[in-house]
Amino acid sequence: MALGVLALALGLTALTLAHAEDVPANPASGQSQSLNSGQPLSHALPPRVEILSPENEAVVEGAATLVSVGVDHLPPVPAGCAPLRVILDNQAPIDIDDPAVPLGLPNLTEGGHFLRVYAIDGEGRMLGNGEAFASSRFFVHRRDFQNALVPGTPWLTVNDPAGGTLFTEEAGKLGLPSAKLALDFLVQGEGASECLIHYRLNHRDTTVPVGKKIVWNDLKAGRYTLMVELLGANGLPVQGIFNQVERTFDVQTPVKALSLVPVPSSAAATTPAAPASTSAGATSAAPTAPARTAGPKKKGE
Template sequence: MLGIACGGGERRAESPSPTQTDRSADEMGLAAGEGEGTAGAEEAPPPAPPPVTVVAGEHAPIEGATPTLRITQPRANQVIRTGNAIVRVQVTNWPLEAPQGRHVHLIIDDEPYIAIRDVGQPLDLNALSQQHLGHDLAEGTHVVRMFPSRGHHESVKDAGAFGAVMFHYRTRTEGFEFDATQPLLTYSRPKGCNPAGERVLLDFFLTNTEIGPEGNRVHWRIDDQEGDITQWVPHWIENLQEGEHSISLELRGADGTPVPGRFNSTTRTFTVASSCPS
């Protein structure tokens, strides 16, 4: 190439200096050393996964009358001296289905719920604890909470569709306090193993309280992310990666302080996997 000098004259193209860097490879889009082997080249790191988000859903419709639930046994503060702890419950407007479909969630204290699909017979808490929770029902004071659930485990969110009772098995637990008339958060989902690639249901039951942008709220924390829920509707967790996850739900006031209550803060673990047991 010929250079054009000021004044219109011509000059010979200069030879490159022996110390000048040859930029031709860069200009051609070639990496330094390409053509001489790729040893030592670093691969670009994989993109970071999208952040976990919690989004509000919509209530599933109720066909017919609103379900109701009432625990008739044991009585409040009853001491069960002999025999097993037996629960009897009356459920109306919610025919149960087995092996899938509508059912009732039964929660002993603050353990994971047990899906109940037949309330026509007395429920033996000792047997249920052994079968589903893997341990004996401990002697002492307990609280049982129950509410109707849809086939995909979303709770029926109506004040009449909830029952709770405190009782004492063999003996009373000193210092155990539970007031069923106070604001209460009952954790439900997520639980167990959840299929990868699908959003995961986050669900709970509220009693004696409402939540809203200017009032009480349910604070969630999933692994290292957190936020507030201000609508009592089913929520969905999106972008969960495979593996074990930790979740906590806590009932808080408008100022962010915890609402007092034995069960108003719950922490659980659950998994997301490509294949879950049936």
């Protein structure tokens, strides 16, 4: 049993899990299905993540700390893919490439902070078992009520989109370059399976039950702003600082390498063919393509 070292603290009391792409196999047991296949995890032993430091409820002196974690039975991921992610408070996730290397958290403000660390698969999606997620609450210099969970209420963790830049495929809908993106999230706590997810992508609002698969199939190049909010069964926002998450990401079309082979001067000039027309009244469920921005947003912002 190989234990890696990374950083964060507090065991997770995961009563009910609900994912963006899966309905729990048995809500009463707290077990859920695999995000990538919709089937129970096939590992002989379930992946496990444990926060070693900072310990839960610890008071840290200084504006920086190291986060260390122990892990067991993590599934293999392709080269260049991180097996873990960390979220500090309500910020965007940070990839952890090597669980054996402690993660430094600099420039921490005074007061309470909430850490989450969880395992992901080779496609960057959260795993479907509660032991693959851990959380820790710690304090810098002094104890207070900042970044605290609301007792007795469910709470939201958004994994993807994490921010940064996505790249379009060669040809999407109607033959135009576009990107595909799935919303990957986790809802934990009492009443999680009864919640609703309300999201707004570039001013287009949608509300769906927890467990509903949410995929955007035809994102054109541009900048997108996403807001995800947890609602109760009554349709009202669930109280808690972590129950509304905002992320910004860019979609770009890769720049193709230009051929340096000279064109013979005798070559006849050609006129580009007119683009193929589409049938009248054709519609797309994807968000309206936003205006392009001056530059891409860095990963993790």
